[in-house]
Amino acid sequence: MNTARRGVAIAAAALITVVTLSACGGSSDDESASGRVKLAWVPGSTELPILVAQSRGYFEDEGLDVELVKVNSGADAIPLVATGELDAVMASASASMFNALGAGLEFKVVASDNVNPEPTADGVCPSPLVVRKELVDSGEVETVADLTDKKIAVAGGLGTGGAYYLEQMLSEGGVSVTDNTILELAGPDAEAALTSGAVDAAGTYEPFATSMVNSGVAVRLACPPAGIGVTHLLYGETITDQPETAEALYSALAHASRDLQGAQKTSEETRKAVADTTGLSVDDVAKLPLYDYKENLPPLTEVLSDMQDFFREVDTLDYETNLEIDSFVDDSYYRDLAGN
Numbered sequence: 001m002n003t004a005r006r007g008v009a010i011a012a013a014a015l016i017t018v019v020t021l022s023a024c025g026g027s028s029d030d031e032s033a034s035g036r037v038k039l040a041w042v043p044g045s046t047e048l049p050i051l052v053a054q055s056r057g058y059f060e061d062e063g064l065d066v067e068l069v070k071v072n073s074g075a076d077a078i079p080l081v082a083t084g085e086l087d088a089v090m091a092s093a094s095a096s097m098f099n100a101l102g103a104g105l106e107f108k109v110v111a112s113d114n115v116n117p118e119p120t121a122d123g124v125c126p127s128p129l130v131v132r133k134e135l136v137d138s139g140e141v142e143t144v145a146d147l148t149d150k151k152i153a154v155a156g157g158l159g160t161g162g163a164y165y166l167e168q169m170l171s172e173g174g175v176s177v178t179d180n181t182i183l184e185l186a187g188p189d190a191e192a193a194l195t196s197g198a199v200d201a202a203g204t205y206e207p208f209a210t211s212m213v214n215s216g217v218a219v220r221l222a223c224p225p226a227g228i229g230v231t232h233l234l235y236g237e238t239i240t241d242q243p244e245t246a247e248a249l250y251s252a253l254a255h256a257s258r259d260l261q262g263a264q265k266t267s268e269e270t271r272k273a274v275a276d277t278t279g280l281s282v283d284d285v286a287k288l289p290l291y292d293y294k295e296n297l298p299p300l301t302e303v304l305s306d307m308q309d310f311f312r313e314v315d316t317l318d319y320e321t322n323l324e325i326d327s328f329v330d331d332s333y334y335r336d337l338a339g340n
Helices: 004-019 019-024 028-032 048-055 072-084 097-103 133-139 161-173 186-195 208-214 245-257 260-268 268-276 282-287 301-313 332-338
Strands: 036-041 065-070 086-091 108-112 129-132 151-154 181-182 202-203 218-222 232-235
Touching: 004 133, 036 151, 036 245, 048 245, 065 097, 072 086, 072 232, 072 332, 097 301, 108 208, 108 332, 129 133, 129 161, 129 186, 133 218, 151 186, 161 202, 161 218, 161 282, 161 301, 181 301, 186 208, 186 282, 208 218, 232 245, 245 332, 260 268, 268 282
Parallel strands: 036 065, 036 086, 151 181, 151 202
Antiparallel strands: 086 232, 108 232, 129 202, 129 218
């Protein structure tokens, strides 16, 4: 059974194995009604709306008592949202997420999170495709069009948002993940694999990309298209059944997104919030390329539709017919906010 087809089973196992979540207990209607929210996330430099909303008191301003529950991956928390153990999760869309929906788990995609920025003049971006430097030095790889019959590492394998990003980058050169061998490899392990020649390239992310480039192991080759993002906010029924709480959480995160437009994204206050969460110094955070955030965080329905098609193409979906996007996406929170 491949990684993506194990997704629902792995996620269900999280009900038992994720100690931090079990200790928290479920969310009752009384808790949601009083503004208490259990929001799962993977702490890091990618989740700036949560960091900003927390550090600037936007949750409290909306009358919310938000408990941020750390998880290893958003996919682990999806069944917990569907069963009421958690109220919401910021999770990357994946084959596991679609398979959970296809299996009948109930939750709604209500907001976007980070999106890819325009790369810098030097080709720097948060989620690049890097290639082994010796392949570039030898002339074997000059552009993404040269990446065929290569071994390419992606964290989580073909059923992930990282694989979708990789496909977007390869398609710019007229090639595909199906023209290569995709290897599931955790982000921190990619540098060693590139160094040894076990892989030829990697779809990666920060801070690992910068480490590989600075060590002379890899060269940045491509970036995903600007404006697309795979991470979204998912609501379970425990919060959608409490409209005021659901709207308040969305409003707090949307408020934070408005603080992250333009130069505000790299303000000293934002960098400090990232540093406090990641353990990096403020100076190190200043060197990281950061994602962009669309104002008010609209759900990216076209991206979600495209992702479902991609996961279908690479055979990582368990259900027969593609789901209608409006069956699991609720953009009413965005529309209501945008109308005010």
